[in-house]
Amino acid sequence: MTSDEHPTSTQRLGVDQAPKGLSVVQDLLNTAGMTVAPLPDLLADETTAQSAVDASMRTWGEQTGQTPARISISPQDLPALRELRDQVRGWLTGEAQDSAPSRLAVDISFRGDRFEYEPQGGGAAAVASLVLMEALLAARTGTLARLKICRNPACGAAFYDLSRNSARVWHDMKTCGNVMNLRASRARRKDPSAT
Numbered sequence: 735m736t737s738d739e740h741p742t743s744t745q746r747l748g749v750d751q752a753p754k755g756l757s758v759v760q761d762l763l764n765t766a767g768m769t770v771a772p773l774p775d776l777l778a779d780e781t782t783a784q785s786a787v788d789a790s791m792r793t794w795g796e797q798t799g800q801t802p803a804r805i806s807i808s809p810q811d812l813p814a815l816r817e818l819r820d821q822v823r824g825w826l827t828g829e830a831q832d833s834a835p836s837r838l839a840v841d842i843s844f845r846g847d848r849f850e851y852e853p854q855g856g857g858a859a860a861v862a863s864l865v866l867m868e869a870l871l872a873a874r875t876g877t878l879a880r881l882k883i884c885r886n887p888a889c890g891a892a893f894y895d896l897s898r899n900s901a902r903v904w905h906d907m908k909t910c911g912n913v914m915n916l917r918a919s920r921a922r923r924k925d926p927s928a929t
């Protein structure tokens with residue numbers, strides 16, 4: 735990353751990127767604002783949304799070895815992107831059991847010895863297609879289950895759990911884990927019957 739390039743939404747949290755193109759799904763989730771840091775919602779504004787999408791596509795290109803076409807974001811794309819973010823978060827937390835079907839529009843070509851794919855359309859529709867494609871691929875290979883939302887409600891960072899038993903619930907044990915464990919133990923001391 736050179737100095738004139740923005741970090742991805744995930745990098746601004748100091749969190750490792752999910753691998754093999756799944757980073758676009760993680761980056762979308764991490765555009766959300768949070769109160770623990772505090773950080774602004776990158777999808778609240780056209781300029782920050784464009785920077786976030788550019789950085790995310792650059793990382794996706796590095797991870798997948800593909801050259802991404804630039805996706806241009808207009809103000810009209812922002813509500814759809816925020817809705818997509820909520821939907822994807824619901825999939826990961828299990829809160830969106832029966833979401834409406836989403837349309838995936840991707841051009842797939844076979845080059846050399848591998849498939850390349852490029853989202854069709856522009857703006858939010860192109861982002862949605864790529865996010866759906868990567869979520870689908872990761873779900874099939876079992877890696878989507880390792881993409882998690884930090885259990886601290888004031889945080890909500892999307893992190894990739896590399897632990898062997900895939901048991902992590904905090905994006906960072908030192909910050910979110912300790913804060914939440916401390917709060918729980920204080921609550922237990924006040925009310926010993928609480929679990």
Ligand SMILES: [Zn+2]
Nearest residue numbers: 884889905910
């Ligand atoms: Zn956290």
